[in-house]
Amino acid sequence: xxxxxxxxILTDSLFGDNIWDAEPLxxxxxxxxxxxNSFVLHLTQTENEVDNYFMKAFLATYQSFTTPLQxxxxxxxxxxxxxxxxxxxxxxxxxxVVIVLKYWIQTQFYDINDQxxxxxxxxxxxxxxxxxxxxxxxxENLLIQKAEDRRISIRKIELGELPPLDTNQLYEINxxxxxxxxxxxxxLDIAKQITMxxxxxxxxxxxxxxxxxAWSKPDLRYQSPNVLRFIHSLNKLSFWVATSILWYNxxxxxxxxxxxxxxxxxxxxxxxxxxxxxxxxxxxxxVCISRMKQTFAGIS
Numbered sequence: 001x002x003x004x005x006x007x008x009i010l011t012d013s014l015f016g017d018n019i020w021d022a023e024p025l026x027x028x029x030x031x032x033x034x035x036x037n038s039f040v041l042h043l044t045q046t047e048n049e050v051d052n053y054f055m056k057a058f059l060a061t062y063q064s065f066t067t068p069l070q071x072x073x074x075x076x077x078x079x080x081x082x083x084x085x086x087x088x089x090x091x092x093x094x095x096x097v098v099i100v101l102k103y104w105i106q107t108q109f110y111d112i113n114d115q116x117x118x119x120x121x122x123x124x125x126x127x128x129x130x131x132x133x134x135x136x137x138x139x140e141n142l143l144i145q146k147a148e149d150r151r152i153s154i155r156k157i158e159l160g161e162l163p164p165l166d167t168n169q170l171y172e173i174n175x176x177x178x179x180x181x182x183x184x185x186x187x188l189d190i191a192k193q194i195t196m197x198x199x200x201x202x203x204x205x206x207x208x209x210x211x212x213x214a215w216s217k218p219d220l221r222y223q224s225p226n227v228l229r230f231i232h233s234l235n236k237l238s239f240w241v242a243t244s245i246l247w248y249n250x251x252x253x254x255x256x257x258x259x260x261x262x263x264x265x266x267x268x269x270x271x272x273x274x275x276x277x278x279x280x281x282x283x284x285x286x287v288c289i290s291r292m293k294q295t296f297a298g299i300s
Contacts (some may be wrong), residue, residue, distance in 0.1 A: 046093055055103060063212070068113070079098075080246075094132075108208045163220060191293070194264075201230050204229070233286055234279040236281075237282075237283065258296065
């Protein structure tokens with residue numbers, strides 16, 4: 001491993017000194033290369049319109065090389081404009097910093113721990129006293145709402161629940177029997193409906209939820225609510241498959257249910273819905289199902 005001196009050199013080269021002494025970002029059509037200072041400079045540049053694509057990509061990946069606290073520190077450095085900078089430009093820079101901060105809070109509040117929350121609140125109190133009362137109060141209200149949402153979300157996950165999503169899972173419908181829909185609906189239609197429901201969950205997943213496999217770590221699971229929901233959805237589909245098969249006592253009917261799920265699985269494969277396909281395969285491979293030799297032997 002690197003020595004402490006080598007690590008310090010690497011850290012210094014990445015984070016640099018004061019941001020106002022930093023070099024601009026090195027631009028390439030395929031990638032951006034620079035230090036944390038240069039990235040923050042680009043985020044808050046005033047020469048062009050706000051680069052929303054870059055801001056979204058940066059905030060989704062910055063924790064691979066820095067921390068939320070270090071990023072906030074650099075934003076505060078950028079907000080503290082030197083006296084020799086023209087006042088009009090200084091105000092634009094400060095506004096860009098606030099825009100980045102607002103976007104960060106709105107989209108990735110899970111990055112912000114209690115310590116950082118206190119620092120952000122102190123910053124907002126400061127700018128409120130310096131004539132930016134309206135935007136400061138807007139961000140304060142946003143912080144309060146996000147903090148409450150996070151508290152509720154963490155509590156739900158601790159209880160084994162998930163925050164609500166505006167969707168109805170097909171296999172959460174409670175017909176006369178769990179298998180009822182199989183024999184009253186075309187297999188392709190079922191596959192399409194499952195895919196539509198899964199799609200709503202898939203598209204709700206934020207890039208930040210995929211960092212550091214947070215969904216697999218008990219103390220970080222709250223950062224990946226939609227990934228957890230996606231996993232939960234797959235598991236429910238698997239249990240729906242198993243329950244539908246076991247609903248019937250007759251081997252012939254069980255075989256028909258298995259056949260229908262195999263057909264649905266083929267349609268899911270064609271639709272590119274691999275998550276739900278694995279849910280069906282998982283259901284068919286549950287021990288309580290896979291050991292039914294006569295049921296599988298009866299498939300035509």
